[in-house]
Amino acid sequence: MSLKSSIKIGLVSALVPIIAMAEVYKVKKGDTLEKIAKKYNISVEEIKKANNLKDEKKLKEGMKLNIPVKTSKEEKKKKHEVAEETYTVKKGDTLETIAKKYGLTVKEIMDYNSMKDEKIFAGDELKIPVKRSAKKKEEEATPQIDYSKCEVYTLKKGGTLKHVSKKTGVDLSILEKLNDIPSNQWLKAGSKVCIAPKKEKVEEKVSKTEDLENCTIIYNPTKKTSLDEIARKFHTSSRKLRNINNLPSSVKYVETGQKICVAREDILSSKNIVVEDKHETIKEETRVKEETQTKEVPLPKKVEPKVANGNNLGVKLDWPVKGKVVAPFQNDDQVRHLGIDIQTDCAAPVKASEDGKVIYAGDGIKAFGNLVVIRHNNGLTTVYGYLDSINVKEGRVVSKGEMIGTAGKLKNSDNCGIYFEVRKNVTPLDPMTVLE
Structure with missing residues (x-):
C-alpha cells in the first residue's frame, strides 16, 4: 500500500x-x-x-x-444529572430576570451557553439547565399546605417571601414558618402563600341587651378592621375591648357585621358629648320602631344633665357658618335636641368657633354623618355635624375662624347646613347664649 x-x-x-x-x-x-x-x-x-x-x-x-455531539462518559453523566429546557428570549427580558425565573444565577446561564457577555436579543434561544436531583429534592422538601386553613396571598408576578412580606406587612419569619420555605426561594406567578392561619369565626357575644348595659357605642364596621384601629378611634385599648366583648386574645380583627361594644366610661372621658347625644338621637329616631321590635342599639341609663346658663360664663363664640337656625336647642321630656341646626349654602365653609384642639374627626357616629369635635382651653367643647367634607385630622390644633370642613345636607332635609353643639365640661349649653 x-x-x-x-x-x-x-x-x-x-x-x-x-x-x-x-x-x-x-x-x-x-x-x-x-x-x-x-x-x-x-x-x-x-x-x-x-x-x-x-x-x-x-x-x-x-x-x-x-x-x-459530545458522548464522553463525563458528558453522559452530566446529561443524566442535568435536564435541559430551551427558553426563547422575549422583548424586555434580561439574563437577571431569566435567571430568577429558573432559580439560577446569571453566571450559570452564561457558562452553560458559553456566553462572553450578557447581551441577549428577542428571539434568541437559551439552554436552561435544570438539575434533576435538585428539582426532585425541592419537590420533596416543598410542604403540602392546606390552603383552606390559611389566609392566602396569591402572587400576581413572580417573587419571594421577602416580596410578600413587604406587600402584606406580615413578618418574614412568620411567612417562612407558615410556608416552610426559604425567604429567597423564587416563586412563580400564581403561587399561593399562606400569610396567616384562618381564624375561626367568633360567635357574636354582644347580642343581649343586658350584656350591653355599659355600652356607649355599638360599633359595626363596614369592612374587616383591627381591634387596635377601633381602640384608637374611640380612645380606649384593644385589651379593654376584648374584655367587654368576651373576645379571646387570639382575635386581632373584627369581621364585617360583627358588632363591638365600646365602654361608656371610655367615651365619656374623651368625647362624651358626641356619644351621649348619639344615643338620644337614635332613641328619638327609633322610638316608633322599638314599640314593635327589639332594640338594635341598647341605650345607656338615661341621665338628665342640667343645662348650663351660657349668659353667666362670659364666653363668646363665633358663628361656625352664616345662616339661620331652623331647629333650636331644646332639652325636656318631649324633645332632646342638645344643639342647633343652622341652614346655610351647600359646601359653605365651616369655621372653628374658638381656638382649640380637634379630638374627633370622622364618620363613625352615623347620627351626625361627618363630624368634628373641638375641645377648647376654657372647658368648652364644640361639635360640628352633618359636614359634607372634613379638612382637619384628630390632634390638630386649630385657630378661631379656621376652616375645618364644608356644610352638607341637614338630616331628613333637602337643605344644606350643619348641626352645632356647645358644652361646658359635660353640661350642654344653648349655643344661642354664647354665639355673637
Whole structure:
C-alpha cells in the first residue's frame, strides 16, 4: 500500500467517529456561527473544526453543517444529572430576570451557553439547565399546605417571601414558618402563600341587651378592621375591648357585621358629648320602631344633665357658618335636641368657633354623618355635624375662624347646613347664649 493511500485511510478513520457523533444543521437566514454554537452549547471553534471552515463569511443560507455531539462518559453523566429546557428570549427580558425565573444565577446561564457577555436579543434561544436531583429534592422538601386553613396571598408576578412580606406587612419569619420555605426561594406567578392561619369565626357575644348595659357605642364596621384601629378611634385599648366583648386574645380583627361594644366610661372621658347625644338621637329616631321590635342599639341609663346658663360664663363664640337656625336647642321630656341646626349654602365653609384642639374627626357616629369635635382651653367643647367634607385630622390644633370642613345636607332635609353643639365640661349649653 502506498504512503498516499495509508494517509487517506488514516484521515477517513479519524473523521468517521466525529461524523458518527455529529448532528446535521441546515443554516437559516440570519444565522451566525456564534448563534449556532449557543444553540448546541459548543464553541465556535468546534464547529469550524468539524466542518473544516476557516472563514465565517462563507456561511450561507441552506448550507449543511456537522455539529459535533459530545458522548464522553463525563458528558453522559452530566446529561443524566442535568435536564435541559430551551427558553426563547422575549422583548424586555434580561439574563437577571431569566435567571430568577429558573432559580439560577446569571453566571450559570452564561457558562452553560458559553456566553462572553450578557447581551441577549428577542428571539434568541437559551439552554436552561435544570438539575434533576435538585428539582426532585425541592419537590420533596416543598410542604403540602392546606390552603383552606390559611389566609392566602396569591402572587400576581413572580417573587419571594421577602416580596410578600413587604406587600402584606406580615413578618418574614412568620411567612417562612407558615410556608416552610426559604425567604429567597423564587416563586412563580400564581403561587399561593399562606400569610396567616384562618381564624375561626367568633360567635357574636354582644347580642343581649343586658350584656350591653355599659355600652356607649355599638360599633359595626363596614369592612374587616383591627381591634387596635377601633381602640384608637374611640380612645380606649384593644385589651379593654376584648374584655367587654368576651373576645379571646387570639382575635386581632373584627369581621364585617360583627358588632363591638365600646365602654361608656371610655367615651365619656374623651368625647362624651358626641356619644351621649348619639344615643338620644337614635332613641328619638327609633322610638316608633322599638314599640314593635327589639332594640338594635341598647341605650345607656338615661341621665338628665342640667343645662348650663351660657349668659353667666362670659364666653363668646363665633358663628361656625352664616345662616339661620331652623331647629333650636331644646332639652325636656318631649324633645332632646342638645344643639342647633343652622341652614346655610351647600359646601359653605365651616369655621372653628374658638381656638382649640380637634379630638374627633370622622364618620363613625352615623347620627351626625361627618363630624368634628373641638375641645377648647376654657372647658368648652364644640361639635360640628352633618359636614359634607372634613379638612382637619384628630390632634390638630386649630385657630378661631379656621376652616375645618364644608356644610352638607341637614338630616331628613333637602337643605344644606350643619348641626352645632356647645358644652361646658359635660353640661350642654344653648349655643344661642354664647354665639355673637
